Amino acid sequence: MQRILAIETSCDETAAAVIDEGRHVLSNVVASQETIHAAYGGVFPEVASRQHILTIIPVVEEALTKANVGWRDLAALAVTYGPGLAGSLLVGVNTAKALALARHLPLVGVNHLEGHIYANWLRVPPNEAKEDPRFPVVCLIVSGGHTDLILMTGHGEFRSLGSTLDDAAGEAFDKVARMLDLGYPGGPAIQKAAQSGDPKAVSLPRAWLPGTYGFSFSGLKTSVLRLTREYAARGEKVPVADVAAAFQTAVVDVLVTKTLQAADEYDATEVLLAGGVAANTALRAAITEQSDRPVRYPPIWLCTDNAAMIGAAGYFAWQGGRRSGWGLDVVPSLALA
Amino acid sequence: MDVPSTPNVQTQHTVMSHSREETTALGEALGRRLQAGDVVVLRGTLGAGKTVLTQGIGRGLGVREAVISPTFTLLREYYSGRLPLYHVDAYRLAGPAEAHTFGLDEYLYGDGVTVVEWGERVEPLLPPDRLEIELVYGARGERQITLTAAGLHYAELLRGLDLPTPPTSSQIGDEEAR
Numbered sequence: 001m002q003r004i005l006a007i008e009t010s011c012d013e014t015a016a017a018v019i020d021e022g023r024h025v026l027s028n029v030v031a032s033q034e035t036i037h038a039a040y041g042g043v044f045p046e047v048a049s050r051q052h053i054l055t056i057i058p059v060v061e062e063a064l065t066k067a068n069v070g071w072r073d074l075a076a077l078a079v080t081y082g083p084g085l086a087g088s089l090l091v092g093v094n095t096a097k098a099l100a101l102a103r104h105l106p107l108v109g110v111n112h113l114e115g116h117i118y119a120n121w122l123r124v125p126p127n128e129a130k131e132d133p134r135f136p137v138v139c140l141i142v143s144g145g146h147t148d149l150i151l152m153t154g155h156g157e158f159r160s161l162g163s164t165l166d167d168a169a170g171e172a173f174d175k176v177a178r179m180l181d182l183g184y185p186g187g188p189a190i191q192k193a194a195q196s197g198d199p200k201a202v203s204l205p206r207a208w209l210p211g212t213y214g215f216s217f218s219g220l221k222t223s224v225l226r227l228t229r230e231y232a233a234r235g236e237k238v239p240v241a242d243v244a245a246a247f248q249t250a251v252v253d254v255l256v257t258k259t260l261q262a263a264d265e266y267d268a269t270e271v272l273l274a275g276g277v278a279a280n281t282a283l284r285a286a287i288t289e290q291s292d293r294p295v296r297y298p299p300i301w302l303c304t305d306n307a308a309m310i311g312a313a314g315y316f317a318w319q320g321g322r323r324s325g326w327g328l329d330v331v332p333s334l335a336l337a
Numbered sequence: 338m339d340v341p342s343t344p345n346v347q348t349q350h351t352v353m354s355h356s357r358e359e360t361t362a363l364g365e366a367l368g369r370r371l372q373a374g375d376v377v378v379l380r381g382t383l384g385a386g387k388t389v390l391t392q393g394i395g396r397g398l399g400v401r402e403a404v405i406s407p408t409f410t411l412l413r414e415y416y417s418g419r420l421p422l423y424h425v426d427a428y429r430l431a432g433p434a435e436a437h438t439f440g441l442d443e444y445l446y447g448d449g450v451t452v453v454e455w456g457e458r459v460e461p462l463l464p465p466d467r468l469e470i471e472l473v474y475g476a477r478g479e480r481q482i483t484l485t486a487a488g489l490h491y492a493e494l495l496r497g498l499d500l501p502t503p504p505t506s507s508q509i510g511d512e513e514a515r
Contacts, residue, residue, distance in 0.1 A: 045411060045430070083410065085410065145410065163403075164405060164406075165403045165405060166388055166392075166403075166405055167388070168409060171408050171409060175383050175384075178383065214403075218384075218388055219357070221383065221384050225382075225384035225474065226478055229474070229476070332410050332412075333410055333414070
């Protein structure tokens with residue numbers, strides 16, 4: 001029994017979880033600020049950190065209560081120290097430091113992206129019979145702030161194969177949703193609108209960036225803008241569902257093709273999806289259908305930001321000897337590899 | 338850098354860009370001439386080319402890594418060029434008070450070049466002398482790019498760019514009427 005209490009506050013979710021042996025979710029508490037930020041069409045950092053301060057202690061207490069464990073049952077404390085919003089990260093890191101110091105627990109700083117990948121190690125329900133992913137794996141991390149293709153050859157061994165050269169995939173979803181007046185967050189809004197749309201009704205470009213594993217979504221965003229302007233200039237209504245479907249298909253096409261190319265090149269045993277955009281059903285369906293290798297992705301509630309994944313990553317890092325000192329500081333643009 | 342401050346003098350140039358490459362090239366030319374402490378404020382709707390222009394500025398400064406969207410982290414810092422490049426997206430800053438806690442002024446009055454997107458959100462914090470660039474998306478995908486230099490230092494900088502259109506000068510009093 002090696003239980004880790006994990007804390008995650010990198011963006012707009014205040015989260016704490018208790019994880020046993022890096023795989024079993026004993027509790028997973030997420031206080032979402034989504035409704036607070038929806039009014040602004042995005043996360044407002046100052047509002048976010050104020051909310052974190054208000055909710056962090058109740059969220060930690062609830063995580064312990066739900067897991068039915070006390071402080072003495074814990075082996076270590078894991079916390080996200082980057083990447084993310086500085087003010088938000090600070091609340092989690094300082095809380096974790098104070099708790100670790102007071103309770104004499106080792107502290108393990110975790111990279112948020114590492115956490116997203118390790119969501120694929122979690123068992124849901126806690127005693128679910130499931131094998132760990134076998135290395136090497138190719139993992140696509142897609143979220144509001146990231147689009148990274150990672151080769152993972154062992155625990156803690158990450159190599160970045162490519163990432164976005166401009167906007168993150170999730171950011172493109174948010175911005176296009178804003179252009180189409182679909183609201184925030186953009187991912188679920190576009191997915192819903194796309195359901196009744198025909199992706200072939202309008203044509204949108206794909207940035208393939210051949211010979212690299214880099215991504216670019218800014219040109220696609222601009223094409224959607226141009227399209228909406230053209231409809232407006234002709235006095236026509238924008239076919240929102242068709243544009244949403246065409247946009248989603250364009251993003252999914254590029255993500256899936258490049259990820260599977262990388263899986264072939266590095267002869268991956270498995271392909272993993274991670275991050276908020278991994279909740280997108282079109283992405284999941286397309287990659288599963290097109291891949292010759294097993295594809296694994298977490299359930300939706302472990303794709304979006306949560307602390308359970310930080311507990312999983314923290315456990316394997318702790319096993320590997322990682323210890324963070326009291327000088328642990330936030331790193332807003334922390335890279336994985 | 339003891340250029341006397343004359344914020345009431347504005348110099349304006351308008352150029353047309355017909356492609357991503359032209360916008361990048363304009364940014365690059367600017368990037369080669371920018372100096373420590375310079376502030377560039379970008380205006381324009383989503384997709385107008387603010388990030389593309391900033392990528393050009395990065396190239397002109399000699400930044401080696403990819404200049405990517407600062408939307409998620411609000412700020413991205415690049416140190417691999419001739420001068421540090423600070424790229425700020427103020428869209429999600431609730432106002433000047435928040436920008437202050439976030440330390441925006443330390444970047445604005447620092448040792449690098451600061452590029453601010455959605456600068457209108459933090460207007461009171463911006464130095465009176467600065468380069469404002471507005472990108473307007475045209476009917477056929479072309480961009481009308483208007484560069485407004487406030488203060489002599491930036492007027493000099495624009496003159497050095499050798500832009501095709503002759504400059505139009507105005508007094509700050511005209512600003513309200515625009």
